[in-house]
Amino acid sequence: MAGVTGRVPLIAGNWKMNLDHLQAIAFVQKLAWTLKDAGHDYRETEVAIFPPFTDLRSVQTLISADKYEIEFGGQDLSQHDSGAYTGEVSGAFLAALESKYVLIGHSERRSYHAETDEVVAAKVQAALRHKLVPIICVGETAEDLEAFGPSAVPVKQLRDALAGVPADSEIVVAYEPVWAIGSGQAASPEQAEQVAAALRGLLGEVLSPETAAATRILYGGSVKAANIAGFLREPNVDGALVGGASLDLKEFSSIVRFRKHVGA
Numbered sequence: 588m589a590g591v592t593g594r595v596p597l598i599a600g601n602w603k604m605n606l607d608h609l610q611a612i613a614f615v616q617k618l619a620w621t622l623k624d625a626g627h628d629y630r631e632t633e634v635a636i637f638p639p640f641t642d643l644r645s646v647q648t649l650i651s652a653d654k655y656e657i658e659f660g661g662q663d664l665s666q667h668d669s670g671a672y673t674g675e676v677s678g679a680f681l682a683a684l685e686s687k688y689v690l691i692g693h694s695e696r697r698s699y700h701a702e703t704d705e706v707v708a709a710k711v712q713a714a715l716r717h718k719l720v721p722i723i724c725v726g727e728t729a730e731d732l733e734a735f736g737p738s739a740v741p742v743k744q745l746r747d748a749l750a751g752v753p754a755d756s757e758i759v760v761a762y763e764p765v766w767a768i769g770s771g772q773a774a775s776p777e778q779a780e781q782v783a784a785a786l787r788g789l790l791g792e793v794l795s796p797e798t799a800a801a802t803r804i805l806y807g808g809s810v811k812a813a814n815i816a817g818f819l820r821e822p823n824v825d826g827a828l829v830g831g832a833s834l835d836l837k838e839f840s841s842i843v844r845f846r847k848h849v850g851a
């Protein structure tokens with residue numbers, strides 16, 4: 588259910604480099620059964636998982652055969668469509684596997700693989716060419732926070748990522764303060780809301796007011812069942828990108844069922 592904003596919350600699990608294809612099959616089955624037993628309505632809260640590339644075919648086959656409503660996508664894609672790019676994965680291949688989403692510009696890609704804002708922008712273009720919905724990850728480091736305050740760096744990263752993006756594009760934005768990722772120290776809901784509001788303002792300026800109003804902005808960084816409700820109470824936070832806790836079936840299912848904690 589979209590609520591007053593018209594935006595259906597999205598809970599996305601970034602598995603990072605965890606779970607091989609056999610473990611992935613077992614996990615997705617258990618997740619689907621757990622959510623079914625809990626009476627989860629996917630129209631009320633969308634669920635997406637981001638397994639390693641080698642799992643995607645198995646996950647697609649299972650989801651399609653058993654008609655699960657869980658969405659999935661890649662953790663990255665190439666800015667190129669095909670050719671001599673050893674080790675890269677094309678958006679065309681992700682689309683052929685019925686991926687709906689793709690993560691772009693995760694802080695681990697930016698810091699360990701030297702992804703610049705220009706590369707992130709090229710990858711957003713590649714995703715849109717293949718009709719994938721890019722989940723554009725932005726966020727400041729602890730040093731950025733100290734030097735520039737909370738929203739300057741994420742807003743600049745998003746502005747750069749949106750270069751050349753058509754005004755009516757479907758995108759998702761994930762605000763993930765780097766200092767909160769995997770640290771156990773989540774931002775406060777108020778901090779997340781402040782940056783999400785600034786990001787939505789930028790979407791209105793660069794794309795259109797309608798697209799800004801329709802675009803989901805997720806918070807990511809040490810999200811758990813115990814803190815999800817606080818984030819989802821904020822008017823500009825439309826879901827979560829979950830790392831570590833997405834590998835724990837009980838914890839992730841409970842995050843997906845956040846409305847029970849919110850009491851809505």
Ligand code: PEP
Pocket residue numbers: 601763767768769770771807808809810828829830831832
């Ligand atoms: C992430 O990697 O996107 C993330 C938010 O990780 P964690 O939830 O473990 O902080």
